[in-house]
Amino acid sequence: MDDQRLVVNxxxxxxxxxxxxxxxxxxVLDGLVKVARPxxxxxxxxxxxxxxxxxxxxxxxxxxxxxxxxxxxxxxAVIDVITRGHMIGEGxxxxxxxxxxxxxxxxxxxxxxxPIRALEDLINQNSDIAVNMLHMxxxxxxxxxxxxxxxxxxxxSQRIGCFLLRLLPVSAAxxxxxxxxxxLPYDKSLIASRLGMKSETFSRALGRxxxxxxxxxxxxxxTIPGVVALTRYSCSACSTEFPCKDMQ
Amino acid sequence: MDDQRLVVNxxxxxxxxxxxxxxxxxxVLDGLVKVARPxxxxxxxxxxxxxxxxxxxxxxxxxxxxxxxxxxxxxxAVIDVITRGHMIGEGxxxxxxxxxxxxxxxxxxxxxxxPIRALEDLINQNSDIAVNMLHMxxxxxxxxxxxxxxxxxxxxSQRIGCFLLRLLPVSAAxxxxxxxxxxLPYDKSLIASRLGMKSETFSRALGRxxxxxxxxxxxxxxTIPGVVALTRYSCSACSTEFPCKDMQ
DNA sequence: CGACGTATTGACTCGGCTCAAAACCTGTGG
DNA sequence: CCACAGGTTTTGAGCCGAGTCAATACGTCG
Numbered sequence: 001m002d003d004q005r006l007v008v009n010x011x012x013x014x015x016x017x018x019x020x021x022x023x024x025x026x027x028v029l030d031g032l033v034k035v036a037r038p039x040x041x042x043x044x045x046x047x048x049x050x051x052x053x054x055x056x057x058x059x060x061x062x063x064x065x066x067x068x069x070x071x072x073x074x075x076x077a078v079i080d081v082i083t084r085g086h087m088i089g090e091g092x093x094x095x096x097x098x099x100x101x102x103x104x105x106x107x108x109x110x111x112x113x114x115p116i117r118a119l120e121d122l123i124n125q126n127s128d129i130a131v132n133m134l135h136m137x138x139x140x141x142x143x144x145x146x147x148x149x150x151x152x153x154x155x156x157s158q159r160i161g162c163f164l165l166r167l168l169p170v171s172a173a174x175x176x177x178x179x180x181x182x183x184l185p186y187d188k189s190l191i192a193s194r195l196g197m198k199s200e201t202f203s204r205a206l207g208r209x210x211x212x213x214x215x216x217x218x219x220x221x222x223t224i225p226g227v228v229a230l231t232r233y234s235c236s237a238c239s240t241e242f243p244c245k246d247m248q
Numbered sequence: 249m250d251d252q253r254l255v256v257n258x259x260x261x262x263x264x265x266x267x268x269x270x271x272x273x274x275x276v277l278d279g280l281v282k283v284a285r286p287x288x289x290x291x292x293x294x295x296x297x298x299x300x301x302x303x304x305x306x307x308x309x310x311x312x313x314x315x316x317x318x319x320x321x322x323x324x325a326v327i328d329v330i331t332r333g334h335m336i337g338e339g340x341x342x343x344x345x346x347x348x349x350x351x352x353x354x355x356x357x358x359x360x361x362x363p364i365r366a367l368e369d370l371i372n373q374n375s376d377i378a379v380n381m382l383h384m385x386x387x388x389x390x391x392x393x394x395x396x397x398x399x400x401x402x403x404x405s406q407r408i409g410c411f412l413l414r415l416l417p418v419s420a421a422x423x424x425x426x427x428x429x430x431x432l433p434y435d436k437s438l439i440a441s442r443l444g445m446k447s448e449t450f451s452r453a454l455g456r457x458x459x460x461x462x463x464x465x466x467x468x469x470x471t472i473p474g475v476v477a478l479t480r481y482s483c484s485a486c487s488t489e490f491p492c493k494d495m496q
Numbered sequence: 497c498g499a500c501g502t503a504t505t506g507a508c509t510c511g512g513c514t515c516a517a518a519a520c521c522t523g524t525g526g
Numbered sequence: 527c528c529a530c531a532g533g534t535t536t537t538g539a540g541c542c543g544a545g546t547c548a549a550t551a552c553g554t555c556g
Contacts, residue, residue, distance in 0.1 A: 050487060050488075069393065069397045069487040070487055071397075071401055071484070071485050071486055071487050072483065072484050072485075072486065072487070073484050073485060075401050075485065077400045077401050077487075079397070091389060091390065093386075094382060094386035095386065095390065100393060101393060123379065123382070124379065127372075127375030127378055130375055130379050130382060131371065131372065133382055134342060134378060134381055134385065135342045137382065137386055137389060138339055138341075138342035138385055139342065140389060141339060141385060141388060141389050142339065142343065144392040144393070144395075145317065145327055145348060145349060145392070147392075147396055148325065148327055148392065148395055148396060148399065149319075149325045149327070151396065151399045151400065151444065152399065152444040153319055153323050153325050155511070156511080156512070187534075187535095188534080188535065189534070189535080196399065196400040197512070197513090198512075198513060198514085199534085199535070199536090200512085200514085200535090200536080200537085201511085201513070202535090203536050203537080204512085204536085204537085205511095205512090207536090219535095236320050236321050237319050237320075237321060237323065238319055238320065239298060239318055239319050239320070240298075241320065403543070403544090404543080404544070435502075436502080436503065437502070445544075445545090446544075446545060447503075447504090448503090448504080448505085448545075448546085448547095449543085449544055449545070450503095451503060451504055452504085452505085453544090455504090467503095467552090497556105498555105498556090499556085500553100500554090500555090500556100501553090501554090501555105502551100502552080502553080502554100503550105503551080503553095504549105504552085505548105505549085505550075505551085506547105506549080506550095507546100507547095507548095507549105508545105508546080508547090509544105509545080509546075509547105510543105510544090510545080510546095511543095511544085511545090512541105512542095512544100513541080513542080513543090514539100514540085514541080514542095515538105515539095515540095515541105516537105516538085517536105517537085517538080517539105518535105518536080518537070518538095519534105519535080519536065519537085520533105520535070520536080521532100521533085521534075521535090522531100522532090523531095523532090523533105524529100524531085524532105525528105525530090525531105526527105526528090526529085526530100
């Protein structure tokens with residue numbers, strides 16, 4: 001199938017462009033591309049569960065995948081929701097080959113499987129990759145610091161405001177008076193879990209945000225009459241102001 | 249001074265034993281030891297602030313140091329509290345040389361300054377170190393995942409229980425019926441911030457924990473009549489049961 | 497003993513959760 | 527084009543956990 005081949009090529013080019021492989025020789029790169037396999041996943045399909053023996057690391061090509069932890073009594077905490085270009089499961093490499101969170105598609109998505117052994121070997125043999133990987137993990141750590149701060153210091157509405165601001169292109173900071181329209185990348189209920197609240201709370205908190213900052217809400221479409229008000233409202237309870245670097 | 253020399257020697261040996269330098273040649277190691285300097289810090293003394301240009305990475309030799317973020321309107325979130333053998337500030341290496349959190353001693357402590365450039369060079373030249381570092385950062389990330397989960401899914405008492413369990417030696421899991429006495433490593437009010445709650449809430453929540461699990465509290469000394477009850481109470485709202493590996 | 501910092505307690509408020517019902521979408525088939 | 531079924535989102539009422547502010551108790555060090 002020609003379609004198939006197109007997909008494979010796109011995967012490869014996305015893989016090659018991934019920051020983790022920056023500066024790596026073509027030979028090594030081709031080796032990795034050869035063992036990587038695209039995989040279509042349907043909505044709700046689980047990629048792996050926490051404590052699973054890790055076979056693969058996944059690179060998201062299209063769609064959205066949530067990373068979550070599930071408690072013994074059945075509650076779920078959404079740690080992250082990721083999309084195109086992001087990698088999941090690589091934590092297992094340094095965790096005795098065991099995943100430390102689960103992952104599932106939240107809509108039909110395309111991911112690429114990379115055998116964990118292949119990546120592991122690469123890291124050990126190629127110091128560039130280890131350093132690139134360090135960059136990546138450190139950035140994720142910074143994001144998580146921000147996450148922890150958010151959960152302890154911001155209220156529900158402020159967290160939503162913060163979430164919206166992170167959806168904007170960084171360039172929006174240069175024209176803080178301009179109107180912007182964006183729309184939510186995935187279900188409100190998922191955003192709610194992502195932000196550590198219930199969907200009812202999300203709904204009400206979004207209402208409050210609306211009246212406090214003058215944003216408009218119609219379904220999943222948000223209009224922002226300049227980021228100034230939103231920034232003032234959300235970033236006051238945060239240690240870093242819009243545009244929060246590294247936080248997209 | 250002989251005292252001085254003793255300190256220096258202890259620093260060196262602690263540095264050499266640090267997981268980040270595992271498997272590194274003596275020559276390289278000595279080079280690093282040579283540029284590292286011990287520093288005494290008094291209670292409350294700030295090591296660095298968020299957004300500071302990072303000059304040094306710090307290795308804690310003795311005492312306790314908190315890592316925190318401060319919001320624009322003056323609130324503080326304690327991200328972590330660390331002690332002997334742990335490193336802080338290394339995140340700056342991958343953040344354009346800027347710290348992404350502040351650090352301050354919470355009691356008189358001894359730390360070792362390591363020039364950030366020295367560590368940076370080491371990482372780039374020595375792939376072992378990059379890999380060791382990856383291990384370290386990945387572990388920190390796992391801890392943070394746990395932190396986020398805690399904040400969203402556990403109530404105040406459960407978080408305290410979880411905190412207590414993490415203070416225990418892993419071996420306690422083998423004799424779950426035995427009594428254990430431990431005492432809190434630092435002020436209750438700091439533990440409270442560390443767990444994302446106010447000290448009044450901590451006090452009340454500890455009371456609740458006491459009546460729910462039968463632990464005893466006298467000042468900073470806690471007695472646990474077997475970890476079973478505590479585990480059942482705290483770990484039920486958590487994705488991983490005592491003993492939580494990597495979480496100490 | 498007095499003074500200071502830390503911890504606890506009490507009374508009250510408020511944000512976010514729960515449970516239940518209604519409203520809104522979106523896609524499907526008649 | 528409409529009706530209907532399914533899911534998602536919103537709204538309502540009531541509750542409960544954690545925060546706030548203020549007063550009191552405790553501990554330790556001078």
